[in-house]
Amino acid sequence: MDVDEKYFSNISKRERAIFEGAISMGALFHQFVGTPVNKSTKKSLETSMEESLKLQPAIEDVEVEIRFDKLEESMTEFNYTSLTGDMLDVRIFTIVDNVKATIRIEFIEELNYPLMYVENIEEQ
Numbered sequence: 001m002d003v004d005e006k007y008f009s010n011i012s013k014r015e016r017a018i019f020e021g022a023i024s025m026g027a028l029f030h031q032f033v034g035t036p037v038n039k040s041t042k043k044s045l046e047t048s049m050e051e052s053l054k055l056q057p058a059i060e061d062v063e064v065e066i067r068f069d070k071l072e073e074s075m076t077e078f079n080y081t082s083l084t085g086d087m088l089d090v091r092i093f094t095i096v097d098n099v100k101a102t103i104r105i106e107f108i109e110e111l112n113y114p115l116m117y118v119e120n121i122e123e124q
């Protein structure tokens with residue numbers, strides 16, 4: 001079966017590149033927010049998030065950074081905290097044919113909100 005023809009022929013390659021990144025970003029956010037984390041598990045959690053998302057269709061690369069400053073602010077007396085959206089700085093890079101998209105989440109101080117947005121689109 002040609003999945004692209006059957007399910008995605010109604011949208012452009014540009015829209016598909018954005019869709020794949022955005023759906024993965026939403027999955028990352030809702031799957032991992034609330035995960036217990038501390039300074040010693042930060043790197044392994046970042047790596048787990050990256051590696052799991054790279055399995056999704058059209059995902060070329062993923063960069064996850066859990067902001068150390070936000071992690072530090074949230075630490076409890078039990079030496080861990082729960083991951084929150086304001087700790088995430090993530091870029092998901094997708095590629096569909098000749099279109100590359102970068103989808104991002106980062107905490108925007110002025111908005112006091114972890115914003116997901118399309119950071120870049122390139123057509124080669």
